[in-house]
Amino acid sequence: MRYAVLVTGPAGAGKSTFCASFMTHLNLSKRTGHLVNLDPAAAPTSFEYEPVIDIKELVSLEDVMNDPDLHYGPNGGVVYCFEYLLQNMDWLEEELGSFEDDYLIIDCPGQIELYTHHPFLPTLVKNLSRLGIRTCATYLIESQFMEDKYKFFSGVLSAMSAMVNLEIPWINVMSKMDLVTANAADPSGGARNGLRGRRNIARYLEPDPMLLSMAHGDERSTPNPRFHALNEAIVKLIEEHPLVSFLPLDLTNPDSIETVVSHIDYTMQYGEDEEPKEPHDLDGGDFADE
Numbered sequence: 001m002r003y004a005v006l007v008t009g010p011a012g013a014g015k016s017t018f019c020a021s022f023m024t025h026l027n028l029s030k031r032t033g034h035l036v037n038l039d040p041a042a043a044p045t046s047f048e049y050e051p052v053i054d055i056k057e058l059v060s061l062e063d064v065m066n067d068p069d070l071h072y073g074p075n076g077g078v079v080y081c082f083e084y085l086l087q088n089m090d091w092l093e094e095e096l097g098s099f100e101d102d103y104l105i106i107d108c109p110g111q112i113e114l115y116t117h118h119p120f121l122p123t124l125v126k127n128l129s130r131l132g133i134r135t136c137a138t139y140l141i142e143s144q145f146m147e148d149k150y151k152f153f154s155g156v157l158s159a160m161s162a163m164v165n166l167e168i169p170w171i172n173v174m175s176k177m178d179l180v181t182a183n184a185a186d187p188s189g190g191a192r193n194g195l196r197g198r199r200n201i202a203r204y205l206e207p208d209p210m211l212l213s214m215a216h217g218d219e220r221s222t223p224n225p226r227f228h229a230l231n232e233a234i235v236k237l238i239e240e241h242p243l244v245s246f247l248p249l250d251l252t253n254p255d256s257i258e259t260v261v262s263h264i265d266y267t268m269q270y271g272e273d274e275e276p277k278e279p280h281d282l283d284g285g286d287f288a289d290e
């Protein structure tokens with residue numbers, strides 16, 4: 001059985017950094033992981049681990065943008081590259097041919113429209129499953145989103161929108177939690193503030209729709225009734241479909257990546273199909289006759 005983890009999320013969420021930490025964690029646990037780069041815009045220097053498969057060998061953003069017949073800018077260019085990849089699945093299939101029994105960590109581009117507007121991920125996942133690869137997705141949002149309730153809820157909605165398009169196990173991750181801890185440790189805040197900070201964080205990890213109702217009126221002084229109605233509708237949607245919760249990821253704490261990886265293992269039922277180990281002393285034992 002082969003396994004693949006799609007690492008998705010908006011631009012700069014920390015996807016490539018997470019992929020590298022994931023690789024390090026697997027190596028330290030004596031497991032084998034391979035990095036697959038599906039970001040046609042990735043800079044060659046951005047990888048701590050050399051990708052075993054790299055979309056840029058098929059098509060790179062640079063080539064697309066320099067093509068005088070195509071006239072694409074960076075965003076349209078990435079979309080074009082992904083379309084090209086899906087039209088050339090035999091290339092990916094061939095590249096994937098040589099990996100058995102391993103984890104493939106697939107670093108995806110940060111263009112949000114790839115996840116919300118286009119059927120790219122579902123098509124990719126269908127192809128992976130046709131090749132017998134069990135796949136799950138992670139969706140990263142960075143902790144700074146928690147500082148702006150509107151940004152946060154737009155992040156929740158885009159995660160939901162990406163999720164409902166994909167019929168595979170899905171894990172949302174709140175990345176860069178080290179930046180939040182740094183704020184909570186602010187000496188001027190004192191212990192009570194720290195506690196309130198942690199409670200507040202919990203309300204973001206299991207999104208509490210009331211945060212959005214409360215946001216209304218505090219930062220924006222003149223309440224716009226239509227805006228209010230929209231907020232109410234979003235609150236209701238999140239209450240009725242509590243699909244989204246986040247696992248915190250703090251890369252400065254080794255336990256944190258371990259927790260995220262165990263969730264990924266569990267959700268993909270990693271290792272369940274492995275051959276059961278032979279017990280040592282079954283034959284010649286007494287209980288055979290009893």
Ligand SMILES: Nc1nc2c(ncn2[C@@H]2O[C@H](COP(=O)(O)OP(=O)(O)OP(=O)(O)O)[C@@H](O)[C@H]2O)c(=O)[nH]1
Pocket residue numbers: 010011012013014015016017018039108109110111175176177178179249250251
């Ligand atoms: N403090 C902190 N910074 C991080 C963490 N993860 C990533 N960063 C920083 O955030 C920036 C973006 O990280 P990347 O891993 O390149 O993010 P990405 O999602 O791959 O970005 P794109 O591929 O451009 O969409 C870099 O400057 C990283 O150093 C983290 O856990 N904590």
Ligand SMILES: [Mg+2]
Pocket residue numbers: 015016017039042107
């Ligand atoms: Mg990246």
